[in-house]
Amino acid sequence: MTEALFQFIWQHSLYQVTDLKTTDGEQLTIVHPGKLNKDAGPDFLEARIKIGKTILVGNVELHLKSSDWLRHGHQHDLSYHNLALHVVYDNDVDGVAINTPVLVLDGKIPAHVIGKYDVLMQAGNQLPCSDQHKQVRSITKEGWLTRLLxxxxxxxLSDWNVMLENSAEDxxxxxxxxxxxNFGFKTNATPFLxxxxxIxxxxxxxxxxxxxxIEALLFGQAGMLNASFMDDYPEKLQDEYSYLRKKYKLSPISAHLWKFLRMRPANFxxxxxxxxxxxxxxxxHLFSQIIETHSIxxxxxxxxVTASDYWIDHFMFDELQTGPGPKSLGKSSIQNIIINTIAPIQFLYASRQGAASLREHSLNLLEAVPAEKNNITALWADNGWTANNAAQSQALIQLYNNYCSARRCLECTVGLNIIRQAT
Ligand code: SF4
Structure with missing residues (x-):
């Protein structure tokens, strides 16, 4: 038993809820376990407890051992006085919480609850519930994916809100x-930003x-024109940039920020x-077009878009490559931009305008884009959970990165459903 599991068991009423008695022998019914408190103070707030014929509304503190009350110094803390209930797993010391009824849960927790939790925590694979998640109903999983997205x-979008404020709401x-x-994709997102x-x-x-x-401004500010070239094209860009840089008093970023290593040349x-x-x-008017458009x-x-003609046979300045052809952005990159930029900005715009139907549109847009293919979605697919669209693949990435990898199964709807099932 861990404190986290004990709280989880209380929060979701995963103990034998009938025939409960306080240590004083009074009949006890838990009408509502209270709201989990993540701040300082008792573990659960505003619980509703019926003792005998009296309903109490108040806070509840949980401990694995009743003596933890003293160890944590609650006897000196006013916020722990007058609790509705002290719930312990093991009542190793009697009467630690003055005037507070005590409920002991040792012996009232079904073995499968602890057993299934142990299986999840001890699984050696990347997805601890790889065998069990199939028992959870699809509708439950889909609802969870919506919340994860x-x-x-x-x-x-909280970061984007800050950016918006920094740009005078432009x-x-x-x-x-x-x-x-987004054009920098994973590797060059920061230098691109x-x-x-x-500029x-x-x-x-x-x-x-x-x-x-435009190219002169972008390549120049990227620090990529600070060299001697053989080709006419970069030399012309250099000339343009030298004039525009002075005109607008621009300072380029460092060319060293850009990463080319281990990249496919098309992504340079x-x-x-x-x-x-x-x-x-x-x-x-790209912004207004993007905000007003909701179909793929x-x-x-x-x-x-396709890069200008010089790039038909180049991936780098001065390095002629025969045969590669025009450099279009490509369908999967366009879909990546819809997923990571267009749909979120539409959602943020709709939220700031208080337009619920526009928010719906941005989610529908994501559902119309095919699911992303990457290591995480492949792992889920190998384990029997295939994303049907980009909204689901985004949610599965969130689930894996923020819950499964950190073993936060007790905070996951799938985990809750696995643990509470008796078989
Ligand atoms: S966090 Fe949820 S989905 Fe991930 S392994 Fe645990 S129970 Fe499964």
Whole structure:
């Protein structure tokens, strides 16, 4: 028995709930166990307890041993006076909580509850419930995935809210920064974001119709034009950048921030910057288009960009490669941007506007995108839980990273359902 498991058992009433008596022999019924308190003070607040014919509403403190009351010094703490109930697993010392009825749960907890918890905690594989989660009903799992997605977005969007405040509530700017970070994908998200933050959006806007100037600004600010080149194209970019840099008093980021190692050439940041330049060049009013559009068929063409002609046979400046062809963003990258930028920004915008139907649209958008394929979704699929769409794959990633890896099975709906099933 651990404290966490004991709290879990109390919270979900996983003990024998009939014929309960206090240590003084009075009949006891738990009408409501109370709300789990994660702050200082008693473990559960506002519980409803019936002792004899009297209903008490108050707080409940749990301990594995009654003597823990003294060990924790509760006798000196006013917030532990006048509790509704002291619940212990083992009543090793009588009468520690003055004027507080005591319930002892040793012998009242079914063996399967502890047994199933032990199996989850001791499983040696990456997914401790790989064998048992199939017993849990699909509807229960789907409801849990919906809550996990909300949790994932809540965490992600709290950072975005800060960014929005830092950009004077300019949604176009937020989209520009987040889109840039997304073009860096996992490996180059940070330098891409720094790059975007180093060039005001209105500067790019002034040069939007001239692709070479957009590229000059982006490659120059990325620190990638600070070299001697053989090809005409980077030399022209250098000339443009040298003029624009002085004009707008810009300072480039360090070229050392960019990572090329172990990447497929098609994902090199040089190629991604050229694609991002094309997105800026071809998009007018991108933010309003993105906020107003809720079908994949309409969003995909907005993001379907191809790097300029120089990149047809280059992945790097001055390194000619015959045969690779035009560098389009590609369907899976577009889907990645819908999942990680478009749907969340639509959701945030709808939430800030208080528009519930728009929020629904952003979730529907995610459900229309195929599930992501990565190590985590493959692990779930190998263990019999396949995501049907991107909303579910995002939720399964959240579940694995934040619950399964940390063995937080007691805080997981799947874990609760496994532990409470008798077979
Ligand atoms: S956290 Fe939930 S889904 Fe993950 S292993 Fe534990 S019970 Fe299973």
């Amino acid at each position: 909300a949790e994932r977005w809540e965490h992600k 949604w176009r700017n937020l989209l520009y920064w987040r889109m840039a970070a 720094l790059l975007a933050q180093s 005001p959006l209105n500067v790019l806007g002034r040069h939007r119709e001239n692709l070479m100037q 940041p040089t190629v991604r910057i050229a694609q991002f330049a094309m997105l800026i060049h071809k998009s007018e 068929k309409e969003i995909e063409p907005l993001l379907d």
